[in-house]
Amino acid sequence: MAFDPPRPGDERFMAAAIRLAFRHSGQTGTNPSVATLLVRDDGAGPRIVGRGITALGGRPHAEAAALGEAGDLARGATAYVTLEPCAHHGRTPPCATALVSAGIARVVSAAADPDPRVDGKGHRILLSGGLSVTRGVLRADASSDLSPYLTRHALGRPQITLKTAISADGRIGREGSGQVFITGKIANGQTHLVRSRHDAILVGIGTVKEDDPGLDCRLPGLSDRSPRRIVIDPDLTIDPDMQLVRTARRTPLILVAKGSAEPDKRRALIEAGVEFVACDTVPGSNRVALPELLEDLGAMGLQNILVEGGAAVAASFIEADLVDRLILVRGEIEIGEGGIAAPIALDEAKRRFRQTDRLSLGTDLWFEFERRA
Ligand SMILES: NC(=O)c1ccc[n+]([C@@H]2O[C@H](COP(=O)([O-])OP(=O)(O)OC[C@H]3O[C@@H](n4cnc5c(N)ncnc54)[C@H](OP(=O)(O)O)[C@@H]3O)[C@@H](O)[C@H]2O)c1
Incomplete structure (x- = not known):
């Protein structure tokens, strides 16, 4: 040609x-x-x-x-x-x-x-x-x-962006303390903008139990851009009173659970508007097999997913080499004793990924990385 x-x-x-x-x-x-x-x-x-x-x-x-x-x-x-x-x-x-x-x-x-x-x-x-x-x-x-x-065309799965807020002493939260606010208003607004550009936000059941998050886009004028919410919950232990379930009719909620888990509870959740994706677990553990899950989510038409935690789920995505883009937001606060270590430290991110951006958002620092070619 x-x-x-x-x-x-x-x-x-x-x-x-x-x-x-x-x-x-x-x-x-x-x-x-x-x-x-x-x-x-x-x-x-x-x-x-x-x-x-x-x-x-x-x-x-x-x-x-x-x-x-x-x-x-x-x-x-x-x-x-x-x-x-x-x-x-x-x-x-x-x-x-x-x-x-x-x-x-x-x-x-x-x-x-x-x-x-x-x-x-x-x-x-x-x-x-x-x-x-x-x-x-x-x-x-x-x-x-x-x-x-x-x-999606090159790898046959949705693109994964992992986003984590990290305290000045390298933690992402504190055991048993609910949601710890690490970053300020400007960085949080930027997070909501990033959410609006993804087809889904994914977290583990640990985060839902600890934080009871909304996982929506709360920017003025962009609330109709809230993506679907996905929770990895193999044994279906989610509390039906959680915010995500209560808002499932407004913003879709997909639970990733074993097909055999809690049939009565599943029926009640479906009536509340919750959708289900069946999962395989890694042999010898209760952990959801992520490559197979992403294949299924890709088949549902999802092109990109924002993984927002928590520690265990984020670490699993990193270990499985499934992170295409990484956003680390470093706040000023120190969490100290009882803090949960970040799944990846800033220095390690700089070694493993290619840094593509660095922004100062108020007192927070926002770093973006992508997979090295
Ligand atoms: N700073 C931030 O950006 C940020 C964001 C979100 C959450 N957080 C914090 O993170 C904490 C929650 O983290 P977490 O580690 O307890 O919970 P999590 O990562 O949200 O969820 C972990 C749960 O998911 C299950 N699971 C199933 N398949 C898995 C897989 N393939 N990989 C990993 N887990 C899998 C685990 O089961 P098994 O126990 O059977 O392994 C475990 O029960 C909270 O304190 C929250 O505030 C911080």
């Missing part, structure tokens, strides 16, 4: 398209949130004549929306697409075909689509339609936003 090199201005328009795609991030089901900008230059400089983002729920695709907005102005325009256009027929023709039919002259793409139904075929349709195609412009930036989708 003969691709053309990038031209001046390509990065600027692709950066704008990537920002646009971010708007529907986490809200497009099993489809990635992709954006398209249609740009034409009739001699007075480039101007955007069409914009599209993958619609909420995943359809229609961004290309269709941008072509609809541009109408006849699409003819001869350049299309900036954050992901290779799709090549497969569904209820609508493939986006690559739609771009050719609309008379687009040039397509600039960022990330490649690993979906076997696309995987280079989208680019091929464009080239055989006589369009100029440039690929890989700002690929790393686009891939970072598309990483839940790319991870």
Whole structure:
């Protein structure tokens, strides 16, 4: 395939398209949130004549929306697409075909689509339609936003982000003390923003018993972005009076439990709106087998999951090498005697993962890492 090199201005328009795609991030089901900008230059400089983002729920695709907005102005325009256009027929023709039919002259793409139904075929349709195609412009930036989708295709499971708040003396809580507030208002707001960008939040039953958490997104204007809550509870020991159960009709709650556990209680929980996923346990222990669990959650359409603890569950994800992204938030307080050790210390995180960000949020420090390639 003969691709053309990038031209001046390509990065600027692709950066704008990537920002646009971010708007529907986490809200497009099993489809990635992709954006398209249609740009034409009739001699007075480039101007955007069409914009599209993958619609909420995943359809229609961004290309269709941008072509609809541009109408006849699409003819001869350049299309900036954050992901290779799709090549497969569904209820609508493939986006690559739609771009050719609309008379687009040039397509600039960022990330490649690993979906076997696309995987280079989208680019091929464009080239055989006589369009100029440039690929890989700002690929790393686009891939970072598309990483839940790319991870699901590459690894066959949802992308896992582990987030832990750590005290100044390396603890995450205190045995038998309920929830210990380690971080301040700004970092907590940032946590809620991160929650809104995930399909689910997962914790162990130890955390539910100790903290009775809500695990929702409480930012003004974003409360409808609260993801599903998942609790690992193999023996179904959850107290039905816990906040998570009481709010299950408003924000879905999925309990991961053995199929044989507590049949009467299960029935009552189902009546309260709770959903169940059956689990395997690791032979010789009562621990849920995480790779199999993630396979099942992936099959339910979850693309990314935020693991928020507690200590045992976080340690299991790290041990099983299932952490793709790690967020550590270091607060100022010291927990001291009776404190529960963090599942991973900051120094160890810096050795094992690649640091991608560091923010000062009030008096707290927010570190982001990702898996080393
Ligand atoms: N600072 C933070 O960011 C943060 C966040 C959340 C929680 N916390 C704190 O963490 C504490 C709770 O931690 P925790 O370790 O007691 O509870 P946890 O990790 O929430 O849950 C542990 C429970 O899950 C069960 N389990 C089943 N499968 C498992 C698996 N594959 N891996 C690990 N556990 C599995 C364990 O069963 P078995 O006992 O049979 O092994 C155990 O009963 C609380 O004090 C809470 O405040 C802190």
